[in-house]
Amino acid sequence: MCVCWGRAIAETLSQRDTESRAQLAMYAEKFEGLQGTIAKSNDQFISFKKDSEKLAKRCKVGCMTGRHGMQFERVGPCACGLILLCEQALEKEKREAVQNSDKNNASVKELSQSCDQLRKDLVVVTKQKSSMEMLCRKLTEERTALKEKLKAYEPEPETKTEAAKEETAEADATNKQADASEPAAAAEEAAAEPVAAGQ
Numbered sequence: 001m002c003v004c005w006g007r008a009i010a011e012t013l014s015q016r017d018t019e020s021r022a023q024l025a026m027y028a029e030k031f032e033g034l035q036g037t038i039a040k041s042n043d044q045f046i047s048f049k050k051d052s053e054k055l056a057k058r059c060k061v062g063c064m065t066g067r068h069g070m071q072f073e074r075v076g077p078c079a080c081g082l083i084l085l086c087e088q089a090l091e092k093e094k095r096e097a098v099q100n101s102d103k104n105n106a107s108v109k110e111l112s113q114s115c116d117q118l119r120k121d122l123v124v125v126t127k128q129k130s131s132m133e134m135l136c137r138k139l140t141e142e143r144t145a146l147k148e149k150l151k152a153y154e155p156e157p158e159t160k161t162e163a164a165k166e167e168t169a170e171a172d173a174t175n176k177q178a179d180a181s182e183p184a185a186a187a188e189e190a191a192a193e194p195v196a197a198g199q
Contacts, residue, residue, distance in 0.1 A: 055085050058085070
């Protein structure tokens with residue numbers, strides 16, 4: 001019993017150890033991701049700081065020349081110029097966003113209209129295809145029926161040759177009779193001529 005109990009404890013401890021190592025690996029990955037995010041955030045903060053310093057320098061130059069008026073002297077030249085530049089930048093971004101949104105909406109409308117037209121065309125073409133297939137089937141059936149009727153009226157090739165032989169034999173016999181009757185008719189005419197002369 002002690003050996004079995006010891007094995008169970010050892011298995012439980014090994015399972016907990018593997019689970020703990022898996023959790024540790026997961027936490028290490030999350031920590032690395034967090035460090036990467038912090039590094040990106042630091043880079044963005046540094047770039048923002050540089051941009052704000054540039055804007056502050058521009059603002060000081062503008063306030064020193066007196067271009068922005070008395071309002072900046074009360075609030076402070078840097079803060080007021082920075083606010084004004086930020087508002088201008090925001091207005092510009094807003095206008096660009098509205099323009100892009102309008103363009104996108106127009107293109108979406110055009111695409112939806114063309115899609116609807118294509119669907120209608122597809123329905124029409126599908127109907128035409130089915131009607132053409134039906135017509136083709138009917139014509140094929142009619143052609144086969146006409147071929148069958150034509151076969152019924154045409155004599156067979158052997159019968160044709162026998163009929164042609166019979167016709168040529170009849171024609172030859174008729175020609176022979178005509179040839180044989182021509183000399184007899186000529187002799188009769190010759191005999192009839194002296195009789196007519198004697199009268």
